[in-house]
Amino acid sequence: MTRWVRWVLVVVVVLASAGAGVAAWALTRGSAETMPEISVYSHGHSVRVGPYVYCNVVNLNECQKSQTQGELAVDARYPIQLSVPASIGRAPWRLLQVYEDESNSTSTTFRPNTRLAVTIPTTDPHRGKLTGIVVQLLTLVQDPKGELHDAPHAEWSVRAVWS
Known part of the structure; x- marks a missing residue:
């Protein structure tokens, strides 16, 4: 692999990880577990x-x-x-x-x-x-x-x- 291809793969992995983290945060925010009433x-x-x-x-x-x-x-x-x-x-x-x-x-x-x-x-x-x-x-x-x-x-x- 060339240096340029490795660099692109690293950037894609970092962006995908950040996107997954942001998506998980967005899906769980505001859904704090409430106690049953x-x-x-x-x-x-x-x-x-x-x-x-x-x-x-x-x-x-x-x-x-x-x-x-x-x-x-x-x-x-x-x-x-x-x-x-x-x-x-x-x-x-x-x-x-x-x-x-x-x-x-x-x-x-x-x-x-x-x-x-x-x-x-x-x-x-x-x-x-x-x-x-x-x-x-x-x-x-x-x-x-x-x-x-x-x-x-x-x-x-x-x-x-x-x-």
């Missing part, structure tokens, strides 16, 4: 809530703690409609319903790809008024004895505000 609705009021805490699924000690809690106006006549995005629904997730007497709170676990929405009554004849809901995204962890347990690695919280 849940949505709750009751009688004309709607709220979208980001995670209260969101941990790395591989390292549960590496967490982002916004401690954001949503608030939804409720009354006894209208239930809460909860919607979770597919990013939550395609994994095992748990719904905690917290009542005035916290010892009467309930927990429901949903298997992957089974539920994206739940209707939640705001009162229960045995538990009283609902004071809040918590959505937890679950992962399996192994305890020191080698036993597997589910543990939340992300959590969304909504407080029921009674009118």
